[in-house]
Amino acid sequence: xKKYETPLLxxxxxxxxxxxxxxxxxxxxxxxxxxxxxxQLEYSYKTNRGYWKHGGIVGVLxxxxxxxxxxxxxxxxxxxxxxxxxxxxxxPSGWFYxxxxxxxxxxxxxxxxxxxxxxxxxxxxIIFLGTTTENLEPIxxxxxxxxxxxHLRFDLGGSGSALRxxxxxxxxxxxxxxxxxxxxxxxxxxxxxxxxxxxxxFNYKFKFKFAGCACDCVGSIARSDCSVIxxxxxxxxxxxxxxxxxxKKGMNIQKEIVDMCPTECISYDGKExxxxxxxxxxxxxxxxxxxxxxxxxxxRGATICIGNKAxxxxxxxxxxxxxxxxxxxxxxxxxxxxxxxxxxxxxxHSKPRERVGELIEFQGMRSFLEAxxxxxxxxxxxEPRRDPFFFFKDExxxxxxxxxxxxxxxxxxxx
Amino acid sequence: MGFYGDRKITAEEAxxxxxxxxxxxxxxxxxxxxxxxxxxxxxxxxxxxxxLMVHTAESGDKIWTVRVATPRIMATDTVREVCDxxxxxxxxxxxxxxxxxxxxxxxxxxxxxxxxxxxxxxxxLMGGIGPRISNIVHTQGWVHCHGAATDASGIVxxxxxxxxxxFTTKELPNKLRLALACCPNMCGAxxxxxxxxxxxxxxxxxxxxxxxxxxxxxxxxxxxxxxxAISPYPEKKSVKIKDEKCMYCGNCFTVCPAFDPxxxxxxxxxxxxxxxxxxxxxxxxxxxxxxxxxxxxxPRWPKVVxxxxxxxxxxxxxxxxxxxxxxWIDRIGWERFFKLxxxxxxxxxxxxxTFMRETLRNASTFKW
Numbered sequence: 001x002k003k004y005e006t007p008l009l010x011x012x013x014x015x016x017x018x019x020x021x022x023x024x025x026x027x028x029x030x031x032x033x034x035x036x037x038x039x040q041l042e043y044s045y046k047t048n049r050g051y052w053k054h055g056g057i058v059g060v061l062x063x064x065x066x067x068x069x070x071x072x073x074x075x076x077x078x079x080x081x082x083x084x085x086x087x088x089x090x091x092p093s094g095w096f097y098x099x100x101x102x103x104x105x106x107x108x109x110x111x112x113x114x115x116x117x118x119x120x121x122x123x124x125x126i127i128f129l130g131t132t133t134e135n136l137e138p139i140x141x142x143x144x145x146x147x148x149x150x151h152l153r154f155d156l157g158g159s160g161s162a163l164r165x166x167x168x169x170x171x172x173x174x175x176x177x178x179x180x181x182x183x184x185x186x187x188x189x190x191x192x193x194x195x196x197x198x199x200x201x202f203n204y205k206f207k208f209k210f211a212g213c214a215c216d217c218v219g220s221i222a223r224s225d226c227s228v229i230x231x232x233x234x235x236x237x238x239x240x241x242x243x244x245x246x247x248k249k250g251m252n253i254q255k256e257i258v259d260m261c262p263t264e265c266i267s268y269d270g271k272e273x274x275x276x277x278x279x280x281x282x283x284x285x286x287x288x289x290x291x292x293x294x295x296x297x298x299x300r301g302a303t304i305c306i307g308n309k310a311x312x313x314x315x316x317x318x319x320x321x322x323x324x325x326x327x328x329x330x331x332x333x334x335x336x337x338x339x340x341x342x343x344x345x346x347x348x349h350s351k352p353r354e355r356v357g358e359l360i361e362f363q364g365m366r367s368f369l370e371a372x373x374x375x376x377x378x379x380x381x382x383e384p385r386r387d388p389f390f391f392f393k394d395e396x397x398x399x400x401x402x403x404x405x406x407x408x409x410x411x412x413x414x415x
Numbered sequence: 416m417g418f419y420g421d422r423k424i425t426a427e428e429a430x431x432x433x434x435x436x437x438x439x440x441x442x443x444x445x446x447x448x449x450x451x452x453x454x455x456x457x458x459x460x461x462x463x464x465x466x467l468m469v470h471t472a473e474s475g476d477k478i479w480t481v482r483v484a485t486p487r488i489m490a491t492d493t494v495r496e497v498c499d500x501x502x503x504x505x506x507x508x509x510x511x512x513x514x515x516x517x518x519x520x521x522x523x524x525x526x527x528x529x530x531x532x533x534x535x536x537x538x539x540l541m542g543g544i545g546p547r548i549s550n551i552v553h554t555q556g557w558v559h560c561h562g563a564a565t566d567a568s569g570i571v572x573x574x575x576x577x578x579x580x581x582f583t584t585k586e587l588p589n590k591l592r593l594a595l596a597c598c599p600n601m602c603g604a605x606x607x608x609x610x611x612x613x614x615x616x617x618x619x620x621x622x623x624x625x626x627x628x629x630x631x632x633x634x635x636x637x638x639x640x641x642x643x644a645i646s647p648y649p650e651k652k653s654v655k656i657k658d659e660k661c662m663y664c665g666n667c668f669t670v671c672p673a674f675d676p677x678x679x680x681x682x683x684x685x686x687x688x689x690x691x692x693x694x695x696x697x698x699x700x701x702x703x704x705x706x707x708x709x710x711x712x713x714p715r716w717p718k719v720v721x722x723x724x725x726x727x728x729x730x731x732x733x734x735x736x737x738x739x740x741x742x743w744i745d746r747i748g749w750e751r752f753f754k755l756x757x758x759x760x761x762x763x764x765x766x767x768x769t770f771m772r773e774t775l776r777n778a779s780t781f782k783w
Binding site for chain 2 (some may be wrong): 008009011012014015016017018019020021023024026027034037041044045047048049050051052053054055060061062063070084086090091092093094095096097098099100101102103104105106107108109110111112115116117118119120122124129130134137138140141142144145146147148150151152153154155167169170172173174175176178181183187190191194195198214215216217218219221222255256260261262283284285288289291292310311312313314315316318351352353
């Protein structure tokens, strides 16, 4: 195997934080692809640019995604990375593993690929970084083989203009704040929409992320077209002894809790903590900081927000509230139906490479809300519109006329 | 050894073994028994050290979590090493966080200390829990991406080497989330991070006229431009770019490889500050531009590292307890942030694209 001098990358083996160079070298010690990856990366460091070709369509039979074609621009210099495709493997909900399944995955990656993995890709998949075209079918067969027990069988994730691999926070597995079963929701949505994940039929990508509360540890509101964020409707329960415990531990309750409440709905007189629950917006600040004393109660569910995307091309969008409260119980029928309604409308109206958030801006929120069958309510907005130009349908005016008739009949105004 | 051992599956065999659309395995099969038993019935948690927390269930059962950093890129042998450790102390159970940290899930208290010792001996870095810096979310960079305007892993490593104390020990006013995107496509939630690096191009893409008409659809290329800088060039069966309209977003390159936005001296990093994802106290915030360009300087990008460290230290010194970076700056005002930081305010910091109206100041009330 060719030995590359890597003086620049060697610099990145030093220092306290774990080194990716050490990882690539560890793989390169016994894998020619990883070795040429190392060589090409050093060349990038030397010349200040990347050397991977733009795209290339490769895949496995019957799927339109899950594999990202990748080819070196410098195959003469680094022949073993002439083909260096990415395999996206759909992770289990919440990224929980046993060592048994991890060993299975590493063995497959070693046998057919570079021995370099990502835990995990930005969307959440397990990544096999680098393999050849002819190894794709064997990898797929080993991942999915019907001879294996179910828990060792994996499938590919999404890529391209498809439903991308959904992901979830660790939810009820190890968190006291979750308002619904994020892991089960993620699992069931993933299984329901296998066709949408594996066969790109959309105009662009679409992502689901499942967060159990407003802490949003999975970044759903900023990283998914459909952000499912847990919330609740009941009061915050207070354990007054635990409030005292936090105070004894050094917490300044007035400053850290009362003064930082965004709706000023908490008060503390040194003896008793009180919350005006009608005014609470359930932001989680007090609960997260006084986690022994406070907890949500009552009806649980999720707020559904739609439309997030990164800035390309005309600016970033953070998901908008569409459904302020949805019950989230298996089999999550309402959410599945919502997904289908959104895709129907998006599919009908969008241009290629237009995300659903952009289409909502282009078509107007009304068109979207009517398509998914949701009535407008003030929880959807921060503030009403500022200008006096708006569309009416005849039926909107007729509705006003009907009300005016009723007012005339009864002599009472209806607001 | 894996299910099929060393034996490679042939293409013929693959046809018989493969099955489509089976989806991921069921996560419940991978949960430790104590989690299965107490699923959805956790009562509270305590952060014991920056790398250790314990969750207590209503039943009184406990599970300990030991968190370690990773570079996200992992050799299979490192994953196996992690597996050996998890077998020894965690009955084979572990998970990853959404920020690419590994969490060892320990069901017996007596195994926590020996686990920590072994991790330390093997050189793993424990930390990242609570009000401090966790792992940097980042993209592939020169390691594997065709569109990278900088490397990702190298900058991340360099920044985290400098800030490692904020991962392992030091406290900050609140969590601080760093991210890096290696081009303006921004894979990863860079736009809502406390501090983020986004790699950018700064020259108008070169157009390969011989290639363009052959490999790309001209209307698609024209439509890809958000500022309408691209127009037809019929003589060459290609397109032209109006230089003064181009903001170097690279979207034309994304749809058509005949555009070349790369330049070894003019690609570099911008730094954005003040975003947050969660809705604690204040709604989700966008990160906003403070430094428009720093040249790529591998292998350690010293100025990028120094700028980020400077902002982190400023935040540590000036923010109130529980304030995120963006909340602190919103309270003191951006003019004060620029004064405190000494960062030069430039034309690029003023939005002249999609968010201009809502980002300009409309009051005579500001600080000097």
